[in-house]
Amino acid sequence: MATFKDVPLSQFESSLYQYVGEDAVRHTFQVAASLDSMVVGEPQILGQMKEAYRKATLEKTSGVILNKLLHRTFFVAKKVRTETGIGDHAVSISYAAIELGKKIFGDLAGKRVMLIGAGEMAELAVEHLIRNRVGAITVANRTFARGVELAERFSGQAIKFEEIVDFIKDVDIVISSTGATGYVLRREQIKDAMRNRRNRSLFFIDIAVPRDIDPAINRINNAYVYDIDDLKGIVDDNIEDRQREAVKAQRIIDEAVIGFRKWYDTLAVVPTIVSLRGKVEALARQELEKTLATLDHLPDADKQAVKRMTDALVNKILHEPTRFLKKNGCYGDKSVSLDLTRKLFNLD
Structure with missing residues (x-):
């Protein structure tokens, strides 16, 4: 990037970091499980990682090690989410507002919603509401065209700002x-x-600063007003809960790092050759014993000759694969050859 844009590398240094070996594996798991996110437990980063990996596989830029790491990463992220409460409880203002609504109504399905203002916070809240199967959505915005635009996105109805009180009896x-x-x-x-x-x-969610809704409305029977301070208190408590769950998640990740390390170590040439030889020798010994058991009439000298022939066959069969793994076939990305060998002979 520095070369392409002709920008001094020093300008990037404060934003760069590098992890190697197990630290890199752990970091990948932590990012996918959202332990490295600004808001612990938010799932968006996992989707971004999956999309990045999908592109890498389409372009054939991901090899044996990265493939294994990413498959394991997605498994670990799912395990963290299902076995801990790291994704529970609202940690965004808009989501906290919807959780409050569910406490009041029990179920939001079919409830009618009015949006006053058509900003980003309102959009996020409506997205949460739609996932809870709310009913009709009415949008009131000072700029009517913007209100129409947002209403169309959510199959709702746009009204003029002056019509709010007339429509509020129906929401x-x-x-x-x-x-x-x-x-x-x-x-x-x-x-x-x-x-x-x-x-x-009637449930009011006031996420404006300064406030849009008169707090005195709370004194009206069956009218409930919550402002951004109420919601922030809920969010802060829930963030603490998620941090406690993050300790459990870290244990799952540490175990997964150890497991990945064991797999990676099997990609070393010598362990793979030892495993291959051990597997073939065990098979040969097993078949030899079964054969000799049916040839009791043979003299011991003949039996020893058969054993020597079996050992010689094993050595000759393994000679070329061993030579290939030691040098000829592993001058490039040896992990591909080693991984394929382990799969072909089912060494794991």
């Missing part, structure tokens, strides 16, 4: 995240709207 959840400097909804407005709701609960 169950209100998520507000505008850039307004004052309250968008006040107690008097909601008090009037609640008369037409027949005591149905």
Whole structure:
């Protein structure tokens, strides 16, 4: 990158790091299991790694060792997620808001949602809501065109900002995240709207700074207002829970690193040759014993001759493969030849 862009390498140094051997394996496992993420337990990085590996295999740039490492990485990441609580509990503001809604309603399926404002936080919240199978979505935004655009994405309905109070009687959840400097909804407005709701609960999620929703609305029966401070408290507690689960995840990763190291060590030439010879000699010895058991009438000298012939056959059979593994066939990426040998003879 420095050469291509003609930028001094020193400008990159503070952002670069290098891991070698087991440290590199451990780092790969930790990244995939999201222990290395800013938010521990978030799953996005695993998807990015899978996509990167998919591209590498399509371009045939991934060899035996990297293939094994990435397959093991995806297995470890799944094990961490299923055997620990590292992915449990909300650790984003938008997700925490949805978890609160589930506590109030029990089930969000079919609940109608109004978005006030069409920013990024609102979008994230709606994505979580859709996964919980909510019903109709209404979008109110000061810029009506932007409201229409977001509503179309979620198969919802866009309304004018001035229509919010009229429509609020028909919704169950209100998520507000505008850039307004004052309250968008006040107690008097909601008090009037609640008369037409027949005591149905109305849940306000105020993720705007400064606040959009008048906190006095909380004093109205069946109206619940949560602001970003409430949600941050939930998120902070959940992050602590995830950090505790990360200790369990690290143990799983340490065990996996040891397992990968054992496999990698088998790719050394000498252990593979020793394993190959041991396997062939054991097979030859087994067949020789079965044959000699049926030839009791042979003199001992003849039996020894048969044994010598068997040993000579083993040596001749193994001569070329051994020579190939020691030098001729391993001048390039020896891991390919060694891995193939171990598979062909089922040495593992």
